[in-house]
Amino acid sequence: MxxxxxxxxxxxxxxxxxxxxxxxxxxxxxxxxxxxxxxxxxxxxxxxxxxxxxxxxxxxxxxxxxxxxxxxxxxxxxxxxxxxIGLVFQYPEYQLFEETVFKDVCFGPKNMGLSEEECAKKANDSLKLVGMDPDEVGDKSPFALSGGQKRRVAIAGILAMDPExxxxxxxxxxxxPAGKKAILSCIKxxxxxxxxxxxxxxxxxxxxxxxxxxxxxxxxxxxxxxxxxxxxxxxxxxxxxxxLAAPPAARFMEMVAAGGGPVSADVLTLDDAAREIIRVYGKR
Ligand SMILES: Nc1ncnc2c1ncn2[C@@H]1O[C@H](COP(=O)(O)OP(=O)(O)OP(=O)(O)O)[C@@H](O)[C@H]1O
Ligand SMILES: [Mg+2]
Missing domain, CATH: 3.40.50.300 (P-loop containing nucleotide triphosphate hydrolases)
Known part of the structure; x- marks a missing residue:
């Protein structure tokens, strides 16, 4: 689309x-x-x-x-x-309402008129895609999960409707930090x-x-x-x-360059910064 x-x-x-x-x-x-x-x-x-x-x-x-x-x-x-077009609101965990994780994720596809079997498949696939084991969490109450897990369940609920x-x-x-990392890797x-x-x-x-x-x-x-x-x-x-600020790795390299370090500040990520530092200083 x-x-x-x-x-x-x-x-x-x-x-x-x-x-x-x-x-x-x-x-x-x-x-x-x-x-x-x-x-x-x-x-x-x-x-x-x-x-x-x-x-x-x-x-x-x-x-x-x-x-x-x-x-x-x-x-x-x-x-x-x-x-x-699926929209996951800010703090989507406040919108979980069903008694189990599985029912919550099935809510969207059920509303779209899919059969129980199709809903179950979509819910299982979506939970796996956000890094959750449907067998382990499916029967739990969404309210028994951590903040980051709840949020991933909410994302699974949108994914179950097959958004483009x-x-x-x-x-x-x-x-x-662990919850943030899990969300990022789920998005990737x-x-x-x-x-x-x-x-x-x-x-x-x-x-x-x-x-x-x-x-x-x-x-x-x-x-x-x-x-x-x-x-x-x-x-x-x-x-x-x-x-707005540039990413921290870019700001750090800018400071090194401003202090006379012969590095390029043209980096975005920590990986880029490490590579640039090794390129310049690594073999001395
Ligand atoms: N429901 C509303 N009624 C009146 N004004 C609103 C409403 N929602 C947002 N605004 C105003 O519209 C402007 C844009 O708000 P919006 O929430 O879209 O910004 P944002 O970039 O998402 O901000 P944030 O990073 O804080 O989430 C702001 O001036 C805000 O005060
Ligand atoms: Mg906003």
């Missing part, structure tokens, strides 16, 4: 004294197989934008097209397309296995540098940068002006 956002505006509380222009002329395209990270200062419009991508919010101006069809049309075709686009609003927020696994488009909102530049094929940067409701991580993170001053 290809998503095209065309000149999208969103105004909260339009016409009131406290109206907020949350999105201004946003245009972008998302394609199958891409892992795209959406970053931006708090309040820049990230959540508002992703809520438009599956029709949860309606544009004040502009359009969201899925495979060329306006998803806000009142047609069965548009409804079917909206269902193919998966959107995750800050999936690692508030988790401990989903990309490898399903080859769908994944759009991820994150405040963690280290994670973004590690997993993104492409980075989108929002600032005060506008999409201001859109490109491969190397290009976007090379715009250090522009990012700083928006209150």
């Amino acid at each position: 290809r998503i095209e956002v065309k000149d999208l505006d969103h105004i909260y509380n339009a016409g009131l004294a406290y109206e907020t222009y949350a999105l201004k002329h946003v245009s972008l395209t998302l394609d199958r197989g891409e892992l795209v990270c959406l970053i931006g200062h708090t309040g820049s419009g990230k959540t508002t934008l992703v809520q438009h991508l599956n029709g949860l919010l309606k544009p004040d101006k502009g359009q969201v097209l899925a495979d060329g069809v306006d998803i806000n049309e009142k047609s069965p075709q548009a409804r079917a397309l909206r269902r193919k 686009v998966l959107i995750l609003d800050e999936p690692a927020a508030g988790l401990d 696994g989903i990309k490898e296995e399903r080859n769908i488009c994944i759009l991820l909102i994150s405040h963690n530049m280290e994670d973004v540098a590690e997993i993104a094929d492409r980075v989108l940067v929002m600032d005060k409701g506008s999409l201001v940068l859109d490109g491969p991580p190397g290009e976007v993170f090379a715009r250090r001053q522009a990012l700083r002006d928006m209150g």
